[in-house]
Amino acid sequence: MDMYGFYTGKIFDAYEYLGCRPQKAGAVFRTFAPAAVRVSVIGSFNGWEETPMQKVHDGNFWECVIPEAKAGDMYKYRIWRRDGSFRDHCDPYGFGMELRPHNASFIRDMTAYSFHDSGWMKKRNDCKRGPLNIYELHPGSWKRPDAGAHGGAGTYDGAGMQDGAGTQDGAGMQNGAGTQDAAGTQNAVGSQEEAEAWYHYDELAELLIPYLKEYGYNYVELMPLGEHPCDESWGYQQTGFFSPTSRYGTADELKRMVDLFHRNGIGLILDFVPVHFAVDDYALADYDGTALYEYPHRDVGNSEWGSKNFMHSRGEVRSFLQSCADYWLREYHFDGLRMDAISNMIYWQGQPERGVNGNAVSFLQYMNRGLKERNPGILLAAEDSTSFPGVTKGAENGGLGFDYKWDMGWMNDTLDYFRTDPEYRSRDYHKLTFSMMYYYEENYLLPFSHDEVVHGKATIIQKMNGDYEKKFPQARALYMYMYAHPGKKLNFMGNELAHFREWDEKRPLDWELLSYPLHDGFHAFMKELNRLYLETPALWTLDFDRxxxxxxxxxxxxxxxxxxxxxxxxxxxxxxxxxxxxxxxxxxxxxxxxxxxxxxxxxxxxxxxxxxxxxxxxxxxxxxxxxxxxxxxxxxxxxxxxxxxxxxxxxxxxxxxxxxxxxx
Known part of the structure; x- marks a missing residue:
């Protein structure tokens, strides 16, 4: 690893050195803990007794080789502090992690799976002159295997999905708790009941792909997959930034999921969280007894969500986040990243009156430029509700370097208009013309995301003015307005069903709604609208040209x-x-x-x-x-x-x- 680059925030491959990697004989463990007095590895291979690590390089890194360690074993770092106390931490660069309530890292062989998507990878692009119709998905609540005929596997059984020859699918893998995949990786679910609560990544792909192909979505955006202890955080407060959550299976199953999507002509975007992390004391917080990843001061160190803000002025943190972003793109073949809460990076605590956070801005510029250079054809999208200029301008020209910015203004104005009693819409008429007054300042993506269907906001169909019958024609007209308006499209799962119940991460979608004529008709309408969009170049070729x-x-x-x-x-x-x-x-x-x-x-x-x-x-x-x-x-x-x-x-x-x- 380039040590100078690590300290100055210039590298994108820190994960190839730090963390744990199996070798021919045992495994090598490395962690960065400059303020630690001593560090040991404890794990399933040594009876959870301490195996001391040694200082290497400049004394800020710790390393050891444990001959008995192998893929699938669990481990933690025991970090001793200057006050004589210690704390056991998961590995910041760990490639696998137990599901809550447990929190050990486990060793993964990241070379076990071979992709078969080279054709897709060569031709993929940022879609600026092509159609981009995104289906935003929470993997744990689209459908569940225990939800019966409507919420289970009965509706879409994989028919029409191309598997391709030579696919590596983790042969010999068991689906039970604590079992291993082809890489020797533990599934690490807490119980058999939890193991059955969600579809595994590749099982979900087999259900999703025929649905997406039939209903006209060419990209999926997955909500954050890094391991997280709280289901209600939806993955936005993570403890394992390099660890795909064990809720839905193993790393190899996730890779196979991506592979299957690509071989069926569907791209995958991952929701990435570069702003903040979970406060749990076994993870990044106070990692070496000091504020290593976070700001040391509460006024900027604690976020509005009760989490810890990353200190983007620190080179080692920049290298961590850049490497994490690159890891998901290179190791898992994701086609892009949607970056969450960018407003909270541009401005201190997301508040323009507190001023621009210049270090975070320069970090975004450097990271985005590097990711594009290292991963041709990816797309990068920013969730940013501010008027900060140049979000989608090239970083080399002073912009932030994103391909797309979510048009939160369009979304809010549009939904406000449709909430309004038709008798008063003349008064609010220009809420629907205003977006084109600023539209060409950025490359916009039009989102009806998960944030619009939770926390008492009501679902999209519920937002329509009027009674049950009157909501449906307005919703159909709304979506035709959305799809004709310049800008790429994103819809959260369930929008296409005219879902009345707000999204709940603990429950599958209400697929039984399709037994009601108006919902079934709306579903069919969205299918035709999606397919018409994909087949009509006039609706997307010149999205960003006047x-x-x-x-x-x-x-x-x-x-x-x-x-x-x-x-x-x-x-x-x-x-x-x-x-x-x-x-x-x-x-x-x-x-x-x-x-x-x-x-x-x-x-x-x-x-x-x-x-x-x-x-x-x-x-x-x-x-x-x-x-x-x-x-x-x-x-x-x-x-x-x-x-x-x-x-x-x-x-x-x-x-x-x-x-x-x-x-x-």
Whole structure:
């Protein structure tokens, strides 16, 4: 390991030196604990008695080789402090860890699994000029094996999933508690009951892949997988940053999951937490008896969530976090990282009035640039609700170096609008036009994430104004607005079901909702909308180019009508919306740029002569719970009159029309 690079925060491969790695004879253990008086290894191989470690290099690192240690064995570091006390810690760089309430690390052979996804890895890219439709997933609550026919494995059984030849699947692995996979790694679940509470990583993949392919999602974003002691933290307060949680199985099972996704043409993004860590005293907190990973002062060291903030000014912490990010990308072949709570890195404690945290900003710039150089084709997304400039600008040009920024403003304004009584939506009309006033300042991703369906906020369908029946047409129109609006897409699992119950990490989704006609129709609607999105270049090729979007109606306050064109330079898609509770009959929509309401002055005319459009999708079709016959309306042609379309727009309705003669 480059020691100077480690201390100055320049390396991305500290995990290849630190931690524990099995050798031909035994295993080598290394940890960084500069303030420790002495350090020992205790584990299942020495009867949990101390095997002393020796200081190496400059005296800040500790090392030993234990001939009896092997893959699958558990261990901890016993770190003696200057006051004569000691504390037993899991390995900060450990590749495996027990499930709560236990907390030992265990030895993993990270070379045991061989990937078969080279074709995917060579062609993957950041999707800026391609479709990006993300299904955000909590692996423990999508479905569970003990949830019966609806929440269990009965609905999607792996049909249509490509496994590929030569897949290494951990042959000989048992699913019981404390068993080992092909790498000799313990599953480390606490009991047989807990082992059966969740699907294993690769089992989940076999259920998810056919569902995602059928319903039109091309990427999955997994909520954080680092080991964490509290289920309710959802993985955002971690103790094992290099340890895939044992809730869902072993490292090899996770690798096989990623492999299966890639061979079926689906990318995987991991939610990564570079801001803070869990306070549990067996993990990073006060690791060597001092604030080694965290700030020593409470005012900046303790986060709003009760966790510890990483000290991003310290080179060793930078190397730890950079190496962790690189580890998930290189060792597990994840295609990108969504980084949580970036606002709390940009500003001290996430508060702009306290000023910019320059050290954290420079860390993000250096890390993002390095990750992109080391892992071609990955995508990096930031959850940031502030107006800090240049989040998606290249780090080499002074930006933070992310590919995408979550558009929290769009999300909040949009959901506020749909909560509003239709009688008052004219007043709030421009909540839905405001996003395009700032949109091109960053590369935005439009999120309806897990954060919007918990803690009393209500689910997406529940947020719609009105009674049960009125919520569904509004939700269908909302999603057509989302998918037509520039920006990549993300939806949390269950949104596609019109899920009424807020998300609970302890329960699977309510799949039985699909036995109700409106929910089943909504599910079918989302399937068609997703597939139409993936198949329509006009909706994504020029997401971040002003030529890809043009308003046609953005001042129809009284009617609550909006319209715009999306294009990839050849195909043109017209998106038309009526968010009032009254059908807009014979609505006249100018199409040419000089006539269109709200068109930018000086914009060239797209087409002066009469043209025709074909109806591709209506939110009001009967097969989705609406009132109009899809069989009659699908493919219906509308011709302009005097440069304008005259069209009926259903109440709480949305229409997609494609200009004839363009590329289909």
């Amino acid at each position: 030529e890809g979007f043009r308003w046609l109606a953005c001042n129809e306050e009284e009617k609550c009508v909006y319209a715009f064109l999306r294009t990839d330079g050849e195909q043109e898609l017209l998106a038309l919306f009526n968010f009032s509770q009254k059908t807009q009959e014979a609505f006249r929509l100018p199409i040419s740029a000089d006539e269109a309401d709200g068109a930018e002055s000086g914009k060239k005319e797209i087409q002066k002569e009469e043209s025709s459009f074909t109806l591709r999708l209506s939110s009001d079709w009967d097969i989705y719970g609406g009132t109009k016959s899809a069989a009659v309306e699908r493919g219906k042609s509308l011709v302009t009159e005097g440069g304008a379309l005259v069209v009926d727009i259903p109440a709480f309705g949305a229409l997609y029309l494609v200009r004839d003669g363009g590329k289909e």
